[in-house]
Amino acid sequence: xxxxxxxxxxxxxxxxxxxxxxxxxxxxxxxxxxxxxxxxxxxxxxxxxxxxxxxxxxxxxxxxxxxxxxxxxxxxxxxxxxxxxxxxxxxxxxxxxxxxxxxxxxxxxxxxxxxxxxxxxxxxxxxxxxxxxxxxxxxxxxxxxxxxxxxxxxxxxxxxxxxxxxxxxxxxxxxxxxxxxxxxxxxxxxxxxxxxxxxxxxxxxxxxxxx
Numbered sequence: 740x741x742x743x744x745x746x747x748x749x750x751x752x753x754x755x756x757x758x759x760x761x762x763x764x765x766x767x768x769x770x771x772x773x774x775x776x777x778x779x780x781x782x783x784x785x786x787x788x789x790x791x792x793x794x795x796x797x798x799x800x801x802x803x804x805x806x807x808x809x810x811x812x813x814x815x816x817x818x819x820x821x822x823x824x825x826x827x828x829x830x831x832x833x834x835x836x837x838x839x840x841x842x843x844x845x846x847x848x849x850x851x852x853x854x855x856x857x858x859x860x861x862x863x864x865x866x867x868x869x870x871x872x873x874x875x876x877x878x879x880x881x882x883x884x885x886x887x888x889x890x891x892x893x894x895x896x897x898x899x900x901x902x903x904x905x906x907x908x909x910x911x912x913x914x915x916x917x918x919x920x921x922x923x924x925x926x927x928x929x930x931x932x933x934x935x936x937x938x939x940x941x942x943x944x945x946x947x948x949x950x
Contacts (some may be wrong), residue, residue, distance in 0.1 A: 740784070740808075740820055740821070740823050740941070741817075742808075742815060743777075745769060745773075745774075745777055746777055746780075746781060747809075747812060747944075748763075748766075748767045748779055749763055749774070749778065749781060749787070750764055750769070750781070750787075750801055750805055750809045751809065752805060753765075753787055753799045753801045753805070754800075754801045754805070756800075756808055757790060757800050758776060758798065758799055758800075759795065759798055759799070760774050760775055760799075761796055763778070763799075763895075778799060778868050779947060780859070781868025782799075784803060785804045785805075786801060786802055786804050786805030786808055787800065787801060787802065787805055788800060788802050792847075793835040793874050795881075796868050803831070803846065804827065804847070806830065806904045807827060807830065807846070807847040807848060808827055809822060810848065811827070811895065813822070815830065815874050816891075816892065816914065819891050822888055822891060822892070823895070823927065826853060826892060826895050826896075827847070827852075829850075829853040830847040830850040830853060830896075830927050831847050833850050833853060833928075833929065833932060834846055834847045834849060834850055836840075836929070837850075837929075837932060837933065837936060837938060838851075839934065840933070840938055841938045845848060845932075845936055849932075849935070850896065850932055851896055851898065851915070851919055851931065851932060852892070852893070852896055852898065852919075852928055852932070853892070853896075853928060854889070854892060854928060855927070855928055856885075857889050857892040857893050857896075858925075858931055860875070860879065860886075860889050860890075860893070860930050861882050861893055861898055861912075861916060861919070861920065862911075862920065862924065863879055864899075864912060865912070866922050867909060868911050868912070868913075868914050869909050869910075870909070870910050871906070871907055871908060871909055871910075872886050872890055872907075872908060872941075873888050873907075875890065875910075890908075890910055893910075894910070894915070896915075897913055897915050897916075897918050898912070898913055898915055898916035898919065898925065899911065899912060899913060899916065900912075900913050917937060919931070920934065938940070
């Protein structure tokens, strides 16, 4: 999910109010033609929509997905842009699946983890602090590249804090992860999210989210 500074500016403007192409171009000091291209891209990605009642109103607002992406702006990194997009899509999809089971809507912000690998690593990190990616990889028998992706997922969902030191990146568990770890360990990621959101499953025999 490649997002430019202009894309972030558009999402921010359209989160606050309904905006037209010309207003966005003026606010961001860009040409209307360039803004048109970016609006089309963000619409295709499902992050913007044109509200009614008129069809093709020319106004743009953020969707639920767009709001979720905007809320994760500080976690966006170009080196992890593809994984960022995958995590966004997974959180949106899982929230919709859980909403169908719950009495109240489950939003992407209510999702705490989307892969079994990340959920498993989090449990293994419970009694550790200030751990580096290499230490995590060595300690838990995974390669460094895979471990960095898993750590990024936990960081994306606010389960790990990350600090950059003279020795490199260091990760620590957050209050959110401690709360998740206080819950009984679940067999699947979907069940972990059910427990987190206090959802009683209608069918525990269904396959897990990432099977």
